[in-house]
Structures are given as C-alpha cells and as structure tokens.
Amino acid sequence: MANAKPLPTMTAIDATRFWFHIKRGEPNECWEWQLSVSGSGYGQFQLAGKPRKAHRIAYYLGHGIEPGEYLVCHSCDNTLCCNPSHLFLGTAGDNAADRNGKGRNNPPAGWRSGRRTHPERTARGERVGGSKLTTDQVRDIRALYAAGGTTQQELGDRFGVKRETIGYVIRGDNWLHVASEDKRVSLSDPKRRVTIGARNGSAKLNDDAVREIRRLRSQGVFFRTIAAQFGVTVKVIYDIMKGKIWKHVH
Numbered sequence: 001m002a003n004a005k006p007l008p009t010m011t012a013i014d015a016t017r018f019w020f021h022i023k024r025g026e027p028n029e030c031w032e033w034q035l036s037v038s039g040s041g042y043g044q045f046q047l048a049g050k051p052r053k054a055h056r057i058a059y060y061l062g063h064g065i066e067p068g069e070y071l072v073c074h075s076c077d078n079t080l081c082c083n084p085s086h087l088f089l090g091t092a093g094d095n096a097a098d099r100n101g102k103g104r105n106n107p108p109a110g111w112r113s114g115r116r117t118h119p120e121r122t123a124r125g126e127r128v129g130g131s132k133l134t135t136d137q138v139r140d141i142r143a144l145y146a147a148g149g150t151t152q153q154e155l156g157d158r159f160g161v162k163r164e165t166i167g168y169v170i171r172g173d174n175w176l177h178v179a180s181e182d183k184r185v186s187l188s189d190p191k192r193r194v195t196i197g198a199r200n201g202s203a204k205l206n207d208d209a210v211r212e213i214r215r216l217r218s219q220g221v222f223f224r225t226i227a228a229q230f231g232v233t234v235k236v237i238y239d240i241m242k243g244k245i246w247k248h249v250h
Contacts, residue, residue, distance in 0.1 A: 001072050005063040007046035007057065010164070013214055015061055022058070022082045031058075041079040058082035059089070073159055142145050151245065153235050154204075200238055210246045216240055 008020075009206070024031045033043025043054030059065070059072045062084020069088040074081055081087075133141075145166075152166040159166075185213045193232055205213075209230055216226050227234045239245045 003173060007052065007060055010047065010057075010061070014047065014205075016055070018057055021045070022054075024083075027085060029083070030076050030078045030086065031083040032078070032080045033082050037080065043080055043082065052219065054082050058084055059087040062087070063121070065089070106236070107250070130148075133159065134163075136171055145170050151233070151236055151239060153233050157233070205230060205236075207246075207249045210249045211238055213237060213240055221234060 021033065021035045023033050023034055033045075034050065036044040036046075038044050038051070040051070040075075044051040045054045045057055047057070053072075053216070055074065056067050056072045059067055067089060071091065072087050073090045074086055075088060076083075076086040078086070116162045137159055139173075141159060144150055144155060145152070152170070153163045156163040202241065213226055223234045223237045227237050230237075236245070
C-alpha cells in the first residue's frame with residue numbers, strides 16, 4: 001500500500017468501541033462492519049480524528065501485527081468483513097492475482113444492492129412487521145442495562161420479549177440504527193458511571209436481601225424456592241451466587 005502510514009496507538013477503549021460495531025458470527029463466518037462505509041465499499045472507523053479502514057484495524061487487533069506498507073486482503077472477498085481469520089497481508093500484485101484468480105473484477109453484488117444504495121427504503125425498527133419494541137423502549141433497555149443491577153431476563157420480562165431479544169438489542173445485533181444514533185448510552189465505555197445495587201431504580205433487591213439469599217443457599221435451600229420468596233427469577237439467584245451481579249455486597 002503506497003505511502004501507508006502506521007495506525008495510531010489504540011487504547012483499550014478504542015478497541016472495545018471498534019469491536020462493538022462488528023456483527024460477529026461463527027469463527028469461520030464473515031464478521032461484517034456495521035457503520036460508516038467508504039465509496040470503495042470498505043468499513044471506516046474514526047481513530048485519532050480520521051477515518052481508518054476497519055479491516056486493517058481488525059487485522060492489527062486480531063494478529064498483533066501492524067500492516068505497514070502492505071495491503072490487508074480478504075480471503076472471503078467480502079470488503080466489509082473484519083474477521084481476522086479472513087484477512088492476510090499482501091502486495092498490490094498479490095491482491096490482484098487473488099482477485100483475478102477468483103474471477104472477481106467488479107465490486108461485489110451485495111455492494112450494489114438496494115439495502116446499501118438506498119438504506120432509507122429498508123424497513124427498520126418499528127417499521128418491521130411484528131416488531132414488539134419501539135425506539136424509545138430500545139433506548140430504555142440499553143440505558144437500564146448500562147446502569148447495572150438488572151439482568152437481561154428481567155428486562156425481557158419487563159418489556160414482554162425473550163431474553164435473547166434483549167441480548168440482541170444490547171449488543172447491537174438488531175436495532176443497530178438506534179445504537180448508532182443514541183449518544184446518551186455507551187455500553188462499550190468502561191468509564192461510564194454505573195448505578196449498582198439498590199441505588200438502581202429498577203432493582204428488586206437490596207443489600208440485606210442479597211446477603212439473606214446467599215445465607216439460604218449456603219444452607220441448601222433450592223434456587224427456585226429462594227427466587228419465589230424474593231420475587232425474582234432463578235437466574236438472578238444463580239447470578240448472585242456466581243458473583244455476576246451484586247458482587248459489591250459482602
């Protein structure tokens with residue numbers, strides 16, 4: 001890559017923010033970039049005030065090697081893919097040979113699809129038939145989960161959807177346009193202020209209740225019995241005992 005400049009130093013927050021905008025799949029699948037895309041069809045990520053090619057950053061983070069003057073090529077031929085296992089270093093000649101060997105001399109058909117050329121025509125969020133959530137509810141879900149002290153199952157019960165749906169919303173696997181537009185909540189920023197325990201407005205328990213739950217469980221009381229006594233799900237009791245939630249209570 002002629003005149004390529006080294007990537008700027010990335011902090012842990014930069015890396016977390018970067019991976020948050022990639023839809024990860026199985027290890028052998030393409031992991032597609034979900035936000036800004038350049039005119040040539042490559043993902044773009046703002047770093048040190050400038051747009052950088054997302055697949056080059058993915059290669060660096062995945063392999064620990066600065067691409068430098070080399071191109072980062074796609075073995076999958078998917079320009080939006082950021083799966084490090086699909087990326088390899090090469091020269092312009094290597095990339096051309098790989099492209100010609102596969103008979104790929106035009107932009108991928110997916111790049112010319114109506115979903116990319118006219119995104120405003122694609123139904124999203126509440127416009128999708130059968131959607132059980134609204135934009136405001138999605139923002140509430142993200143804000144409540146970011147605040148801490150509540151589980152995905154509890155949010156699912158509260159909003160009338162499955163726990164898996166809550167997970168998709170939180171990770172940005174769906175309703176991505178809300179995750180991108182909403183600047184009030186950053187789930188990927190470890191410096192965010194977190195309201196934990198009984199100080200969280202949606203918490204059903206308090207510190208004393210958590211201590212009592214642990215005491216009952218230590219005496220062999222069943223998870224289901226404890227959950228019914230305190231009006232929470234079995235998973236909440238399980239997460240408390242595993243130290244996944246309320247871990248600040250000793």
